[in-house]
Amino acid sequence: MGVLSSNVASAVARFRAEYFARPKFQASMIQELPVTEMPADVVGEIEALIGTHISSSRALFRGQEPIQEFCIPKEDDSIEPPRWDLMSLLGPSVEPKVAKAYGLSDKQYCELERDILDALSVGKQGGESDSEGGNQEEQVSQHWRRAEQRLSYCIGVVFGRWDVRFALDSSLLPECQGPFDRMPACPPGSLVSSDGLPASSGQIASREWLIARPDAVCLPTLPQGVPGVVPDDCYPVRISWDGIVVEDEDNLDDVVRRVREVLELVWSDDANAFEQAACGAFGVGSLRSYFRKPGKGGFWEDHIRRYSVKRSRKAPVYWLLQSSKKNYGMWLYYHRLDKDLLFKALVNYVEPKIRLESSRLETLRGQKAAVGDSGKESRRLAKDVERQEDFISELQDFEDKLRRAANLHLEPDLNDGVVLNIAPLHELVPWKEAEAYWQELLKGKYEWSSMGKQLRQKGLVK
Numbered sequence: 001m002g003v004l005s006s007n008v009a010s011a012v013a014r015f016r017a018e019y020f021a022r023p024k025f026q027a028s029m030i031q032e033l034p035v036t037e038m039p040a041d042v043v044g045e046i047e048a049l050i051g052t053h054i055s056s057s058r059a060l061f062r063g064q065e066p067i068q069e070f071c072i073p074k075e076d077d078s079i080e081p082p083r084w085d086l087m088s089l090l091g092p093s094v095e096p097k098v099a100k101a102y103g104l105s106d107k108q109y110c111e112l113e114r115d116i117l118d119a120l121s122v123g124k125q126g127g128e129s130d131s132e133g134g135n136q137e138e139q140v141s142q143h144w145r146r147a148e149q150r151l152s153y154c155i156g157v158v159f160g161r162w163d164v165r166f167a168l169d170s171s172l173l174p175e176c177q178g179p180f181d182r183m184p185a186c187p188p189g190s191l192v193s194s195d196g197l198p199a200s201s202g203q204i205a206s207r208e209w210l211i212a213r214p215d216a217v218c219l220p221t222l223p224q225g226v227p228g229v230v231p232d233d234c235y236p237v238r239i240s241w242d243g244i245v246v247e248d249e250d251n252l253d254d255v256v257r258r259v260r261e262v263l264e265l266v267w268s269d270d271a272n273a274f275e276q277a278a279c280g281a282f283g284v285g286s287l288r289s290y291f292r293k294p295g296k297g298g299f300w301e302d303h304i305r306r307y308s309v310k311r312s313r314k315a316p317v318y319w320l321l322q323s324s325k326k327n328y329g330m331w332l333y334y335h336r337l338d339k340d341l342l343f344k345a346l347v348n349y350v351e352p353k354i355r356l357e358s359s360r361l362e363t364l365r366g367q368k369a370a371v372g373d374s375g376k377e378s379r380r381l382a383k384d385v386e387r388q389e390d391f392i393s394e395l396q397d398f399e400d401k402l403r404r405a406a407n408l409h410l411e412p413d414l415n416d417g418v419v420l421n422i423a424p425l426h427e428l429v430p431w432k433e434a435e436a437y438w439q440e441l442l443k444g445k446y447e448w449s450s451m452g453k454q455l456r457q458k459g460l461v462k
Contacts, residue, residue, distance in 0.1 A: 002046030071189035147278035154262040159333040160239040163191040175215040184216040194228035243336025247329040294430035321428040323398040342406035413450035
């Protein structure tokens with residue numbers, strides 16, 4: 001890895017490229033790099049350098065969702081990304097030693113450095129720029145970034161994706177695997193069971209299991225009698241195992257209520273102050289407005305941006321389903337998606353909500369009838385009745401659209417990816433990608449996918 005990062009390797013690979021300043025590296029260009037014996041002291045310096053960069057990168061990445069290394073949100077502003085000098089990734093002390101091992105004289109290496117410097121200069125003149133969004137990221141408010149990542153973490157805790165005990169006691173965090181070890185089954189910050197896989201109800205890894213775990217890859221061996229899992233009521237947060245939370249003040253699974261539970265548990269000293277500061281940073285009047293707002297300045301758009309890789313991959317894992325006037329909605333967790341999830345949402349949340357609001361409407365109508373048809377109180381109640389009727393109509397429209405999607409009886413397949421699985425919900429998801437992919441599916445595109453095959457079998461492909 002170190003030698004491939006050297007200026008010697010860069011130059012030799014560039015010699016075979018179409019354009020030295022902006023090469024398109026191919027596998028063959030790397031495969032044909034000459035190999036030479038490195039002195040032991042140079043190997044040691046390179047290994048130490050790489051180890052330092054891996055450690056500093058991990059310290060940063062462990063606080064950045066959704067990177068694989070993620071554990072808990074980054075709150076320490078003293079942790080900075082590694083600083084790279086494009087002129088020399090290995091540094092001025094190691095580069096000449098690598099060149100010497102390849103038999104280059106000091107003069108030859110100086111000429112090689114000059115070529116690299118010229119190439120970098122031409123590359124920038126030709127329009128190469130830093131990674132997309134880098135400059136934009138620097139312009140974004142620090143308060144906004146911290147607030148958005150903290151709330152994203154809270155939603156993940158509510159859905160049982162992240163283990164909140166790591167935020168309460170960082171000593172429970174597992175050691176990272178080596179750079180050439182196999183990847184862990186889950187990110188190190190995940191809530192897992194004793195098999196190292198995502199936890200389920202009644203199968204949450206115990207504190208003793210976390211302490212005994214040697215690293216993020218290996219499973220621990222516990223002494224006899226020490227429990228490997230704990231029941232749900234021994235875990236500090238209620239988990240929405242069904243993968244659903246709602247935007248509904250009357251419900252115990254209201255998204256704002258559930259997020260506040262996590263905020264108050266982890267950041268009890270400044271939970272209220274944080275909420276006020278977050279709303280100011282987002283430009284909204286309340287936390288509910290932030291979760292309700294589907295466009296710029298709302299959680300849904302922030303989440304899509306966080307879970308997108310430039311323009312090539314958009315994979316939000318928390319899905320917003322919203323009524324036509326945005327007075328009701330729910331959030332679904334992609335990794336809890338199954339063939340029954342939409343029916344669970346209807347039976348456990350939407351239908352009870354309609355019954356509750358219908359009961360309130362009858363109460364209002366009774367009050368209106370009691371006061372008669374004239375007077376200030378009568379006019380006020382008439383407006384309340386009208387608003388309630390409109391709200392129920394909005395809920396019924398939401399129910400119809402959700403039931404229409406559920407009645408397709410499509411069995412989700414996570415291997416299809418987010419955009420194909422979310423497409424059947426296009427009438428409720430405030431995301432143009434869902435509608436676009438739904439239309440493409442109906443036209444017969446993505447025949448390789450499970451979703452495409454099911455739609456064809458049901459005769460829905462045009």
